Amino acid sequence: MAEFIPVNEPLLNGNEKQYLNECIDTGWISSEGPFVKKFEAEFAKVVGRKHAITVSNGSVALDAAVVALDIQAGDEIILPTFTIISCGAAIVRPGGIPVVVDCDPITWNMDVTQIEEKITPKTKAIMVIHIYGLPVDMTPILEIADKYGLKVIEDAAEMHGQTYKGQPCGSFGDISTFSFYPNKHITTGEGGMIVTDDDSLAEKCRSLRNLCFQPQRRFIHEELGWNFRFTNLQAAVGLAQLERLREFVQRKRKMGAIYTEALSKIPQLELPPVKTDYADNIYWVYGMVLKDDVSFDATEAMQRLKEQKIGTRPFFWGMHEQPVFHKMGLLKDVSCPIAERLSRRGFYIPSGLALTEEQMNQVIVAVKSLF
16 A cells, blocks of 8 residues: 655755764764854855855744844835745834735746835835745846845745856845755755855844854843754754755756656646746746636645645745734735735645655656546
């Protein structure tokens, strides 16, 4: 009898055990350990940034990035509605106002043509979030940011190893962030990274992640920070994972090609593009959208696949439809029809790095049986 296929299973068969044993043997398990600095230095090289600052997860990386940019109550930040709640939450917590744009129906990324019309005197930044496998079209965003004097916060949580016009994702923002959750190309279990070329922003983020201790008088605080520290154990796993990033990207693209070849013959599905004119898909997850003439929605499709022992996840639910923001009086009476459709008709299938071809074939048979 076939076993359940989870939507994600990480691949941990490199140097992870060796490096973890080194942490245990030396006793360096806290944030003071040597793997933390090694991982930061190597990660900064990979994304072409001057500074890399580890933090405890990708969500708090955004929290620290927004605060480091000195976003104040009433400041507006433009972002795509189609994203994870962490992005909106990071803006709202210090009193900022999220201003959303709808997404492109093909790439599922933010529609860059809608950004300029949303800018007001209160706009301070654009939060760019690369979604699922393809990067946002960055050139027009950088031009708009330059024209209006706006900061760019780049959330590259899902883009380890991806490039835009040959440049690494995570290299474009005034400040950029990554996540190392288990479903990412590089995982540390939980964990995140902030990267920047700005010395003062880097210093601010290092202070914020460490309770704003001061070097001269540790327990006298001028500002409030958080304990967002990252452990040597996490960094050991991260370094082992980073060593295989190129291999992982190739593996993901091969998986994407197998799925696309098998599922593109199903007329009821919209599949992710293989490429755009600025990037090849990295298939962080393999998503699909039910066409409008399909009589059931994503919820029912996922339930049917679960009955066939196939794990799935729904697509993001738009920021403009989040009850928590409506309770705050935010994003009411906002319409983003493309995101609304994707949220209800989109889902993704197993696509973790440990997935075997045999399991993929089982998934393909199950998806075909939906129709």
